[in-house]
Amino acid sequence: DAKTTQPNSMESNEEEPVHLPCNHSTISGTDYIHWYRQLPSQGPEYVIHGLTSNVNNRMASLAIAEDRKSSTLILHRATLRDAAVYYCILRDWGSQGNLIFGKGTKLSVKP
Amino acid sequence: EPEVTQTPSHQVTQMGQEVILRCVPISNHLYFYWYRQILGQKVEFLVSFYNNEISEKSEIFDDQFSVERPDGSNFTLKIRSTKLEDSAMYFCASSVETGGIYEQYFGPGTRLTVT
Numbered sequence: 001d002a003k004t005t006q007p008n009s010m011e012s013n014e015e016e017p018v019h020l021p022c023n024h025s026t027i028s029g030t031d032y033i034h035w036y037r038q039l040p041s042q043g044p045e046y047v048i049h050g051l052t053s054n055v056n057n058r059m060a061s062l063a064i065a066e067d068r069k070s071s072t073l074i075l076h077r078a079t080l081r082d083a084a085v086y087y088c089i090l091r092d093w094g095s096q097g098n099l100i101f102g103k104g105t106k107l108s109v110k111p
Numbered sequence: 112e113p114e115v116t117q118t119p120s121h122q123v124t125q126m127g128q129e130v131i132l133r134c135v136p137i138s139n140h141l142y143f144y145w146y147r148q149i150l151g152q153k154v155e156f157l158v159s160f161y162n163n164e165i166s167e168k169s170e171i172f173d174d175q176f177s178v179e180r181p182d183g184s185n186f187t188l189k190i191r192s193t194k195l196e197d198s199a200m201y202f203c204a205s206s207v208e209t210g211g212i213y214e215q216y217f218g219p220g221t222r223l224t225v226t
Contacts, residue, residue, distance in 0.1 A: 042220070043217030044204075044217045049214070091212075093212070094211045096142050096159070096213040097166065099146075099215060101155070
């Protein structure tokens with residue numbers, strides 16, 4: 001699987017938008033971009049995925065660069081509950097196998 | 112909303128003992144996984160399971176580990192002879208295929224402490 005690069009940590013204020021970046025310069029044409037997060041003392045949780053177009057769901061938005069070499073997870077209004085480690089993971093279409101977790105970005109949310 | 116459940120939440124065992132960690136995946140899911148996370152470290156893949164057989168395993172998943180789906184609902188991870196370094200959080204996950212994408216749903220984990 002292609003490698004991703006994320007900042008180790010970020011801080012946000014409650015109720016403000018948060019933009020979590022991910023670089024994946026070696027992404028292949030069939031790699032989907034997945035985001036998972038892990039809240040403290042919990043298992044990882046699926047957030048969103050996309051291929052080329054920007055995506056929205058109830059949890060977040062995913063903005064994908066035109067060349068697909070980077071993407072940004074957007075939390076529109078951070079809450080204290082969004083404090084977690086966020087993982088950007090590339091998965092080949094049709095791959096049902098393991099997720100390879102990096103260190104992710106630890107997001108802190110200040111009240 | 113359906114969820115993956117795991118039991119027990121915390122297991123303490125002595126080195127050399129066998130442990131079985133249990134998971135109940137989401138009912139219509141067909142793909143099952145075990146991961147572990149040593150305290151303060153990354154989540155690491157152990158094994159994936161589909162159609163009653165292992166489909167992929169990592170180098171961590173050696174002969175001391177085994178998995179089983181003994182009935183239509185449970186998915187278990189057995190460690191035959193535990194070592195101190197097996198102390199970790201163990202996460203079970205399950206997924207179903209939708210348009211070539213396999214979103215994995217994780218359980219809350221079992222904390223294994225080997226003394």
